[in-house]
Amino acid sequence: MAEEVKLFRTWSSRYSLRIVWALKLKGIEYETIFEDLTNKSPSLLQYNPTHGKVPVLVHDGKPVCESLVILEYVDETWKHNPLLPQDPYEKSMARFWANFGDDKLMKSISQLFIAHEKDQDVAAVAALENLKIVEEQLKGKKFFHGETIGYLDLAFGWIANLVSILEEIMSLKLVDGERFPHLSSWIQHFIDAPVIRDCWPPRDKMIIKYQVMREKYLAAATPK
């Protein structure tokens, strides 16, 4: 019986993109179900009752949720073209940095994005500090694990696309080539990689989406 793989995602979800890339890197055929999160399908709610979020990978009827969990599942189930390093210490470092990316870096960039002008300087300091930490990790490497794309590139992949979109909306340059030479170089390599480049969501749609989001946040938290 042929394997059945389905991916529930949205057009813009950065977390879902991780799985799109992973499945592509492994050459796995799958069916895509695009969700509208304002009107969730019964299937999504059945497969992810705890969170009702995307991405959800359904493999032969069994759902796996949470993008980093899904990445490890994909890597352990389809063992060719490994995403994670084999060495336990290197693997731990990969998991550590992926957590840092989601818990610290992403949060600090989001905070900057929705900050009022008066709070922008402080928010920028945190975001830049975290970006510097990532910059350090890329010294002497083309991709996070060396010459080929792997788990951490997929985990940090959102940077390559989303940061320039947020920069355009904020009229603020965060990742410039002078302060972040390694990160800038990684972005160029990643964004153009054959497996990666055809998957980016339409930029104009993203600009509108994030512009609307920012306006909503700024309006809701208007300083007194």
Place this chain on the structure above:
Amino acid sequence: MAASDVKLLGARPSPFVNRVQFALNLKSIDHEFIPQNLAEKSELLLKSNPVHKKVPVLIHGDQPISESLVIVQYIDEVWSGPPSLLPSDPYDRATARFWAAYIDEKWFPLVRDLRNATDEQSKAAAVEKLFEGLKLLEDAFVNSSNGKGFFGGEKLGYLDIVLGCYLGWVRAGEIFTGLKILDETKTPALVGWAERFASHKAVDGVIPEPEELVNLIKMFQARAAAAAADASTK
């Protein structure tokens, strides 16, 4: 491997540190526990975990590993003999990792909310949210344990460690608020599990007594109140 090859930088009341201790005990790994003063962080801690400056940090040989879930998986992979902490099947592993993320990101913050609740209304609201989460974990336990005593089945596994480390703080929260969190009328399977977990030899003596943790809660609250008073008089 000599005990000095494995060091654990930790603080006894930290449930994240306790997780690593359970894993080391279950695998019978000789190690040196180096208690840390978190109010005055040591050079060793700052050097070993420069990004977060937190405990636990496992130092294996000269390689530091941080983040409790990362450390527990590392231990399972390096000392790969029995008992295995994570299941072997990829789908079961994904399920365990999913619930671990839920416990840390969604459920335990609710215990913190309870600790920080100052009036009866917010305490009751916090406990209510905790119950909703515990119901999910009750179902997860029933599915995962397959009729046996632990999330890991017959033996303690990853999820037992991930959730079990919080039992001291849960009990302390119950004493502090006078409200029941682990209630045999609501989550009977988890109540039974909690008793088995606490009496397991790998766990015994690791988690501080609830009374010690209650004193810590009182101290946190006093500090928070003092900081708030300070901030408002400026």
